Amino acid sequence: MDVRSxxxxxxxxxxxxxxxxxxxxxNKLEDKFEQVKAYIREHGTAPMKKISDDNxxxxxxxxxxxxxxxxxxxxxxxxxIECENCGAMIHTGRYCNKCKNEMASDLQKMYSMPPVAExxxxxxxKDRMRFLERQ
Numbered sequence: 001m002d003v004r005s006x007x008x009x010x011x012x013x014x015x016x017x018x019x020x021x022x023x024x025x026x027n028k029l030e031d032k033f034e035q036v037k038a039y040i041r042e043h044g045t046a047p048m049k050k051i052s053d054d055n056x057x058x059x060x061x062x063x064x065x066x067x068x069x070x071x072x073x074x075x076x077x078x079x080x081i082e083c084e085n086c087g088a089m090i091h092t093g094r095y096c097n098k099c100k101n102e103m104a105s106d107l108q109k110m111y112s113m114p115p116v117a118e119x120x121x122x123x124x125x126k127d128r129m130r131f132l133e134r135q
Contacts, residue, residue, distance in 0.1 A: 044074040069093050
């Protein structure tokens with residue numbers, strides 16, 4: 001059992017995985033998430049700073065929710081984050097559609113490449129005796 005101190009409130013709790021915060025703080029964070037989600041539905045074109053101030057949530061937390069694809073901004077919204085690969089403005093996730101497609105095609109090419117054939121070892125080398133040189 002791993003006991004840790006909560007990053008937000010300092011209480012001790014049994015840590016299982018993920019973000020090291022206690023269950024009470026996780027519930028508060030989920031409530032904030034639902035509040036922000038409802039706010040974005042109503043005020044979809046509000047700037048990120050205004051969303052942050054009105055809901056008492058850090059911009060860093062907002063960006064994390066967007067990167068996790070839990071939070072999405074409307075297509076007509078000027079709010080967004082940068083693609084981690086090319087820096088283009090996106091409304092959800094980590095990569096823009098162009099970069100996602102490029103990565104997918106690169107992976108597809110890698111899997112479709114024929115495996116590199118190794119040279120077969122000579123049969124006589126396999127059974128030979130080897131010695132370490134003495135000095």
